[in-house]
Amino acid sequence: MNKQLLHVSMVSMVLLAILIGATTYWQSWASADLTNRQDNQIEAVAQLSVDRGKILGADGKTVFATNTVSHKHGLTIYTRRYPQNGLAAQTIGYSTSGGTRTGLEQSLDDYLTGANTNLSNVMSQQLDRLGGQTVHGDNVVLTLEAAAQRLALRDLAGRCGAVVALNPRTGAVYALASSPTYNQNLIEQPKGYGKIGKIKGSCGDASALVNNATAGLYPPGSTFKLVTASAALDSGAYTPSSTFYDPGYCTEYGQKVYNSSAPDSPGGHEAFGNVTFAQALEHSINAVFCNIGQHIGAAKILEYARRYGFYHLPPLDTPPTESLASGLYKNGKLWWPKDPATQVDAGRLAFGQFNMVTSPLQMALVAATIANHGAEPKPYLVQRIEAPDGSIVSSTTPQILGHPIKPQTASELNQMMQLVVQGGTGTAAQIPGVQVAGKTGTAELGLGSLYDGWFVCFAPASNPRVVVAVVVEKQPNGFGGSVAAPIAKDVLEKLLSG
């Protein structure tokens, strides 16, 4: 019987060895997958007992996100708190006890929970764990200037829209305001989610949870003329002093497309007669840009749009899912025409109509490129990440995304944009003692007298330090120069003085 006994004992050993193998599988290979599952109650509790890092403003003092501590059933529970009453809510995002995260709370989760394991801290983390010590996350210091952010939201005053402010040389984002906004503390309150759903801006169909600055797509109107002008000037075929004749309309497919209405003018529309290229931008003359567009072609304009970063998600520290790419859209999808010459109305595209939509961040990057002598900065929100003991875990080095336009073109556009503010459509953005360069935009929506008003600008023009892009949605007679330029001016002033 001994032979059989040996066999059975071997079978027993194999069975028990399988158990060791299976346990090893769950504790090493499969462990990460299991940890990330939404229904993992153990991990949910583990998250509660992590002292999540703070999210701070550029001054290192303004607290965008912190924790309150409570003790329950022998557990130390950290609950996320947002003290700034919805300031930058969409950018900061939220982190719930159920593990739902958005905004920077999602994209920086590894740092905030101290899970960014590397060779130097893996040992100390395991020892902390065995010692039952609380895991302390890293603190994040942002580039956001709370005062400018607050001012932007105050000026938007519940209207739908967004304000983006950034440094044209480094790409540091000073303000990323989206209106309407919401208080993140509501998320975990009973019925709080429903309350947020009821928040409506003046435009009626806004969602306060969406970050309009990065994921809001608006027809750019005349601000897109900056892209058309870039293509025209870069080609060498045009200079700011190139002359045009403006009869008050341009002819598209045999039909007249008129300039903006002007009841005082003969024919009811603006007509400027003989103008230079610079004057055409100053007064935002559609007919001139229509002709330029027809001349250089839709392919050229779209190529420059793509050089500026259209058709790609602008790089930012927020989750990619919370940004949208600018460009032509067809049936709700980003559309790159195979044959622009026949598929795209080059004249209308040139002054920012024809299915072109852009995010405020993208237009801010266009202005930043012009301000930065043709070099496009990479925008960023995270200035540095600090360990709980104050040591620097990482800090951001400014980067250049590329050179969409020649330095010569940039400086010519800079000059032309100064004219816009000095005596053109953007005079509302004038700041005493500071030379401001800007461009207005008023996008027709086909909704009667409701327009999206745009303003993109930078200052001081000779040595730009701040770029601001503003969009205010669906305003009655909301011309960019009257609804958006004053907000841009306020934010510019605040950031230049600070």
Place this chain on the structure above:
Amino acid sequence: MLTAVGFGSVYIALKSQISTGSLGYAVFFFGLYLAAHLVARVAVPLADPYLLPMAALLTAIGLTEIYRLGPGDAFRQALWIVIGVAVFAATLLWLRRDYRVLERYKYVFGVTAIFLLFLPALPGIGETINGSRLWIHFGSLQFQPGELGKVALVVFLAAYLRERREVLAQGRLKDWGPLLAIWGGAMLVLFATNDLGSALLYYGIFLALLYVATNRLSFVAVALGLFLVGSFGLSYTTPHVQERVQNWLHPWSANRIYCPFNGHMEFRQDCQSYQEVQSLYSIAHGGFGGTGLGSGIVTNASGNQIVPDYNTDFIYSALAQELGLIGAAALLLLYMGFVLRGFRIALAASDGFSKLLAAGLSFGFAFQTFVIVGGITRVIPLTGITLPFVSYGGSSIVSNFLLVAGLLLISNRANRERAAA
């Protein structure tokens, strides 16, 4: 004995990590183990010296984790350990001369096994817990008679197979009668009470002993085939079995399905397979080094235990979380050591009854560990059964102390014969 002191100190070290107030348990446990050891020295002086310390260590690990999960249960468990040790001592003293008298009463054991299994199905004293009718209660005292039935059944099988092994090997049908009758009855009762874990365990022991006794792999193959066909059929007809198989194959559902517990549409991981899935999360949370004993996550923010039955069927996932891969592997190695000593005794024994008895007890011990830990780690479908010596539960503790007593008796006899020869 050095091992005793060593295990005692390990126990104290484990305990002091939770709270110094629990040192009383360590002192009590050490005293109890010393008493058991002394009884063993007197009754079976030549028996294997490793089995009892290993059993004590497993019991200590279990008691520690039960204490950590709920001190109230630890007190009751300690009482059961006292009873277990008493039964252990009584068995050793009673059968120290010759345990082989048991062979004569094999049908008594066979009938007893079935009766014990059948007890919970009786109205009045039976109780259904987690869809299985495998408990009986006298007042507030609950008991799982199936656990004791295991030992009785091994005795019966060993005695019967020893007597008939030659004729059985020839494969004549009439010799199989009593064996198949008792076996079939047992299986029927088990399925009637939905105690799939015990059914699987018994069938495993039956197959192993059949092979050892007859040396006919074909019997095992046929029996295994019958079992697979049977369980395949059952998985279609019995909702309880079907659910277990579904939970095993697809613990996470992508869509909401009907949840019989609350009548709503839920993901399976939030309903039927909740226990299995959370138990896997518990194991995964332990990682390589574990969270440390006492600092694992066992309750949610409202203070409720996350994994139901954490201290009985699922104690392995609690241990794997707190001790990590290192601790869990060490625990399983301890089981391996115990089983190897058991088979060593079977090999050393001189007569067929002793060999079969030792092999049945050892394989049963190994296979029970495999059934529950394999179920928890998704190697096989989960069937509720206790982890020997570690899980909370009186019947389990008592029957496993009986099992150790049996192995020590066989070992003592084998060594005495060897010394005499």
